[in-house]
Amino acid sequence: MDVFKLVREFLTGETAAGKIEEELSHLDNVEVRIALLGRSGTGKSSLINALVGERVAASGAVETTLKAQEFNINGLIFVDLPGGGTTHFPFDEYLDTVKVARYDAFVLVVSKRILESDLELFAELKQRTGKKIHIVRTMIDQDIENANHDGTSSELVFPKIRQDLESKFGLANHCWLVSNRHPEKHDFPAFCDSLIEDFDETRRDKFIFAAQAYTAEQLNRKRGVAERHVLLFSGLAAVNGFNPIPGADVVTDVAILVKMNQWILRCYKLDEEHMKKQLKRAPLSSAQVTLVNRLIAYGTREFIISVIKRQATRMTGKEIAKWVPVVGQMASAGLGFALTRWMGQDLVNQCEKATRALNTLPSNNILANLKK
Ligand SMILES: Nc1nc2c(ncn2[C@@H]2O[C@H](COP(=O)(O)OP(=O)(O)OP(=O)(O)O)[C@@H](O)[C@H]2O)c(=O)[nH]1
Ligand SMILES: [Mg+2]
Incomplete structure (x- = not known):
């Protein structure tokens, strides 16, 4: 316009x-709905908080979010869908609750270890939505710290993790290596760009308005x-x-x-x-x-x-x-x-x-x- x-x-x-x-x-009225999926403790709530620059979602060391939760920040809505593939959420039941047509973007949040259930969830989601699934790998700051501690070069951390993700999720899928503690660094800004790339102009404006x-x-x-x-x-x-x-x-x-x-x-x-x-x-x-x-x-x-x-x-x-x-x-x-x-x-x-x-x-x- x-x-x-x-x-x-x-x-x-x-x-x-x-x-x-x-x-x-x-x-004013347009809504942007972003679904976040992933196992407990991978950093979904922290990712939401980092995106909007305020603490809207509780995060913590123990399993924090047990049921789907919506966070509406001035029309930018995050739906936190925790624990796919866990005892709380058997796989089928879980994906049935994710009414795929209702979302503008899907984010699969993973952290240090990629499990078979992450890959299954990814494949299933991709099939059901036919859309791009953004894979966000959190806690990069810890990997860097660990590399420093272990005496290995932190420069190698990124290519290694990227390679690992690409070999598991496929080369064509973009994986973003982020730290929720430092949303100004690493792939975080690029992830935000990629997230809104396919939005129409109004939704893009809404995201930019509501995000930090x-x-x-x-x-x-x-x-x-x-x-x-x-x-x-x-x-x-x-x-x-x-x-x-x-x-x-x-x-x-x-x-x-x-x-x-x-x-x-x-x-x-x-x-x-x-x-x-x-x-x-x-x-x-x-x-x-x-x-x-x-x-x-x-x-x-x-x-x-x-x-x-x-x-x-x-x-x-x-x-x-x-x-x-x-x-x-x-x-x-x-x-x-x-x-x-x-x-x-x-x-x-x-x-x-x-x-x-x-x-x-x-x-x-x-x-x-x-x-x-
Ligand atoms: N260092 C570091 N810690 C992180 C990062 N992301 C999350 N954390 C921490 O990891 C723990 C779990 O994060 P949450 O955001 O609660 O994870 P979640 O996926 O929402 O977990 P559930 O609500 O149980 O499904 C918290 O203590 C966070 O502070 C990150 O990028 N770097
Ligand atoms: Mg949570």
Whole structure:
């Protein structure tokens, strides 16, 4: 979907306002369902937590998850299907519960030892779904540590494990060697790319919106999704008569701006709910707390009104034009559109900076590595 074109057509009256609303609600409502299968203790719950950057699924040394569980993180739904082939889940019964048509992607999680039951599960799944099954081999960090301990070269760890997996699951199937403790490293980012490769655009956007960004590239993609949303919200604000009057103390309905800013904060996992959970897990410095509180305020009506009042009187025609797509005639939508876009873009920039500063992007090393 060319969002720019859609908004331009709307502003020039070539398309109905409803189209923008439709596109936004489509993005809002779409669900992505990912099935995770594998024996107990292979790291399924940890993989989910690493993908979304928060602790949604309990993980542990003893068998933790005994029945299928769903985790819905802003529309990105993981279905954790534990223990195929164990006494809790005889094979047939297990696969019958996996209603294959309901999923957008399948992930088979394996760890150190590949058992016959893993191969059987893989073959059966492949046959039933006819889809690509992503094989994720977890705990690579431990293999590296073990190699160091045993005095063997950790450089050989990867090719050896890869070869072993490929010989068992077949060369054509991609196997991803990951550590759930370091989702910024090894094959983890490539696994995420491969996972969304076959999704349609809306589902891809949804995944990028809900997943944690660990690398500079992932952060860039988040920006892309966020910017498209800002553009749509700006169109929607304009059509809904958001039209602050320069110099006057009048502010029309700002509900759409509140919604937009809260969406952006959620996209960067800097919304109040998420930050409260994070704070319970790891304390932030007082400077970080100040930064987070400042950003959370962006999602409140009072704050937005105060910013608009200030900014509306400042924006010159030239500045307005900068934030409005080239539309020939800007119509009366000009200032409302420009202000929304300016505000959204500003918040996206700030969230990106904060993500780096808060080190949820584990990061600085990664960024440094990428630049090399
Ligand atoms: N070092 C390391 N530990 C991991 C990794 N993935 C998982 N673990 C640990 O392995 C243990 C089991 O992980 P879980 O995520 O609970 O495994 P599970 O597949 O969900 O297990 P069940 O819920 O019992 O089916 C936990 O103690 C995790 O912290 C990894 O990549 N590296
Ligand atoms: Mg589990």
